[in-house]
Amino acid sequence: MQPIVQASDVRKHFDTHCVLDGVSLAALEGQLISLIGPAGCGKSTLLRCLNGLDVPDSGTIEIDGVTWARAAGGRAPAPEVAHELRRTVAMVFQGDSLFPHRTLLQNVMMAPMMVLGVSRDEAAMGAELLLRKVGLFAEMDRYPAHLSAGQQQRGAIARALAMSPKVMLYDEPTSALDGGMAQEVLDTIALLKDDGLTQIIATHELGFARAASDSVMFMQNGAVVETAPGDAMFRAPQDVRVQRFFQLFA
Ligand SMILES: Nc1ncnc2c1ncn2[C@@H]1O[C@H](COP(=O)(O)OP(=O)(O)OP(=O)(O)O)[C@@H](O)[C@H]1O
Ligand SMILES: [Mg+2]
Incomplete structure (x- = not known):
């Protein structure tokens, strides 16, 4: 099977710092x-x-058959490629914020209506389904200020899913949340995996990485040190740098 996401030899510097x-x-x-x-x-x-959001100095990134960075030399992707990319890939950040003056339902309806030209009724139907999926159906008419941080984060996931991305990226989606709320977000991500969505998550939640991932990539100093299936990585890490990290944090 061809990977849906393939990054090859990606290099990126900030000034003299190799990231x-x-x-x-x-x-x-x-x-x-x-x-x-x-x-x-x-x-x-x-x-x-x-x-x-960042452009590599060199390397290739191919997502769902679209190569958007080929030895890009710092150039941003061409507009038509950037458009394609936004349709294919969605990203949810730590403490991602919903639009405060819109209800949860309106937040999830907005992008399909404005970007995809979906009708209001259709957008509402889609949004209700997504809110049910992330466990927020009963909260759909609330404003973000009246939702817990964990509910807001699940709302942000529903909003991202409303564009029907093929790949979801998460950057520390739970690090601003305490235990129970973090777990609800992680449960949502696990549920989306059961639906067959491709997901890549940067996380400090090692228990989740172990239990839920098909593959765990350990990075240090801008390089991949070791990649292994979730459980194997934690049971028997091969590289001494991974072993040391687990002694401290796992
Ligand atoms: N826009 C930027 N300008 C300069 N340096 C940057 C920039 N963004 C990131 N860096 C540097 O690049 C390195 C990698 O940062 P990055 O945020 O990707 O790490 P991370 O693994 O996500 O860390 P964390 O676990 O703290 O989130 C860091 O040394 C950081 O200071
Ligand atoms: Mg980070």
């Missing part, structure tokens, strides 16, 4: 991949390169 030092990643359709590793190792930058 991604030849990173490669492949995700098959429906896989959940966790990116783990110490603070500053390049997880967020890699995700940002995958969805076009």
